[in-house]
Amino acid sequence: MYVLITLLIVLFATFYTFIKRRYSYWEKLKIPTLNPSFPFGDLKSVPPPIQFExxxxxxxxxxxxHGGIFLFTSPQYFPIDPEIIRNIFVRDFAHFTDRGLFHNIKDQPIMGNLFFLEGTKWKNLRAKLTPTFTSGKMKMMFNTMLECSYPLKDRIEELIKTGEVIDAKEILALFTTDVIGSCAFGIDCNSFKNPNSKFRDYGRKIFHETPFKAIKGIFQHVFPGFAKKLRFILIAKDIELFFNKIVTDTYLYRTENDVVRNDFMQLLIELKKDLTLSMDEVIAQAFIFFIAGFDTTATLLTFCLSELGLNKEIQNKLRNEIKIVLNRNNGELRYESLKEMRYLDQVVLETMRKYPPLTIFNRICTEDYRIPGSDVTLEKGVQVLISSLGLHRDPDFFPDPLRFDPDRFSDENKKDIIPGTFIPFGDGPRICIGSRFGLMETKICLVTLLKNFDFSVNEKTKTPLEIGLGFITTVKGGVWLDAKKV
Ligand code: HEM
Incomplete structure (x- = not known):
């Protein structure tokens, strides 16, 4: 009995010393901390975007x-100064080349994609894929996107006739699924005719958030080595198999029948033909274009329409601009017309300021790094967290931050925005590769919708909008809209 009690005391003392030491990590470096407590560290039970804001x-x-926080017992560097953040993203990128997010390519080759890859592998792939996203290539995809917006318009007309309220996120995700299905896979998903198509089903499944998924996500981030040993994977096997088959079938069909289309798949096929990419790599890239592309854009459109529904003056001003520009081209939307819609650009940017679709950015210190202007050195392996929501809603950078005001981005005011405080697509060499694509798709959709309908927020929507669970920003309770023909 005496031995057992002694053993328990020793165990407890060792554990206590370990935790104490762990939680003094930032203090030793003289970096400010909050009040971490075992076992959760600084984690609180609120949705992650709000937590980090x-x-x-x-x-x-x-x-x-800047400061240092703990996710469970794992130290995370948390810069809030825009200059430090810019240094990490851009100037000193060589010290922060990777996101350091959990992935397991060995058990799941589909994760060997641009978002998760690291070091030289990422660098080489980014160089190969960059030509895929030039404005010339975007122009080629313009008509495909425009055509995908017509079934969306038809669906809203049907809902107006039947008097049904519009589930904004769902209907916009049908549109963005069709766009990415067409442009990345060369497949007509026909989501509006078949809202339970496999593409939409798997899209829903990938982003369906549950508290369990959120905890698993944090666990994998904090203990990546352990998660790998347990052979955790990020994407359910049936989803992986579906994308494997779709891409392989499309590849074989196109190469055997000499079919050439203006889309991402064509560009990936060409990279595969000259042996720049393997089949697994082609599948992994098509997959990441799908998951990185459709939910972010649907989220941006959802927030945009809800703010326009709440701010009729802004909505009318935007509709006027759209009509004026379209009238110059016999009512038709052309690629070049989008550039003439200055206010449209401002509205989209202001939406991304107030509601960035991705609110938390990760980097890992890949080489020891002395923080400029200080004597603090971050060790290789330390993870970095950056909150875009924090910066975008900081009244020092954007006064009265919860007010939706597209004029913040007018030519006159835009120049006062401090570099590094507005980062909806991230920054530096790992900035979003699909930003042009996402912006063009968003604008095409808004033009088609506002030209035809006036939107109001239905009372079913909880206002002010509250951010919910999720890696991609969501709205608690959803956004419900009413539409009228104009
Ligand atoms: C409005 C729509 C979109 C938003 C707000 C968005 C946002 C972002 C953000 C914040 C990042 C991380 C950047 C960083 O860590 O610095 C990112 C990365 C990425 N995005 Fe997007 N994105 C959008 C659309 C798209 C589309 C349409 C595609 C592809 C077709 C795409 C593909 C990617 C990829 C591949 C990466 C990883 C880039 C790399 O690590 O080299 N995104 N995106």
Whole structure:
């Protein structure tokens, strides 16, 4: 009995010392901290975007430029100063080349995609894929996107006739699924005729958030080695098999029948033909274009229509601009017309400011890094978290941040935006590769919709909008809209 009690005391003392030491990690480096407690560290039970915005605010209140937090017992560097953030993203990128997010390519080759790859493998692939996203290539996909917006318009007309309220996110995700299905896979998903198509079903499944998924995600991030040993995978096997088959079948069909189309798949096929990419790599890239492309854009459109529904003056001003530009071209939308719609651009940028579809950015320190202007050195292996929501809603950078005001991005005001404070697509060499594609798709959709309908927010929507669970920003309770023909 005596031995057992002694053993328990020793075990407890060792564990206590380990935790104490762990939680003093940032203090030793003289980096400000909050009040971590075992076992969750600084984690609180609120949705992750809000969690990290709150941490941003706490450090801001302390008047510091950066801080250190703990996810469970794992230290995470948390810069809030735009200059430090820009250095990490851009100037000192060589020290932060990777996201450091959990992935398991060995058990799941589909994760060997641009978003997750690291170091030289990422660098080589990024160079190969960059030509895929030039404005010339975007222009080629313009008509495909425009055509995908017509079934969306027809569906809204049907809903107006039947008097049904519009589930904004769902209907917009049908549109963005059709766009990415066409442009990345060369497949007509026909989501509006078949809302339970496999593409839409798997899309829903990938982004369906549950508290369990959120906890699993944090666990994998904090203990990647352990998660790999347990052979955790990020994407369910049936989803992986579906994308494997779709891409392989499309590849074989096109190469055997000499079919050439203006889409991403064509560009991937060409990279495969000259042995630049293997079949697994082609599948992995088509897959990431799908998951990175459709939910982010549907989210942006959902928030945009809800703000326009709440701010009729802004909606009318935008519709006027759209009509004026379209009238110059016999009512037709052309690729070049989008550039003439200056206010449309401002509305989209302001939506991404107030509601960035991705709110948390990850980097991992890949080489020891001395933070400029300090004597603090971050060790290789330390993870970095950056909250775009914190920056975008900081009243020092965007006064009255919860007010939706597209004029912040007018030519006159835009120049006052401090570099590094507006980062909807991230920054530096790992900035979103699909930003042009996502913006063009969003604008085409808004033009088709506003030309035809006036939107209001239905009372079923909880306002002000509250951010919910999810890696991609969601709205608690959803966004419900009413539409009228104009
Ligand atoms: C409005 C729509 C979109 C938003 C808001 C968005 C946002 C982002 C953000 C914030 C990142 C991380 C950047 C960083 O860590 O610095 C990212 C990365 C990425 N996005 Fe997007 N994205 C959008 C649309 C798209 C589309 C349409 C595609 C592809 C067709 C795409 C493909 C990617 C890829 C492949 C990466 C990883 C890039 C790399 O690591 O080299 N995104 N995106």
């Amino acid at each position: 709150n941490i941003y605010k706490e450090f801001k209140k302390k008047g510091v430029k």
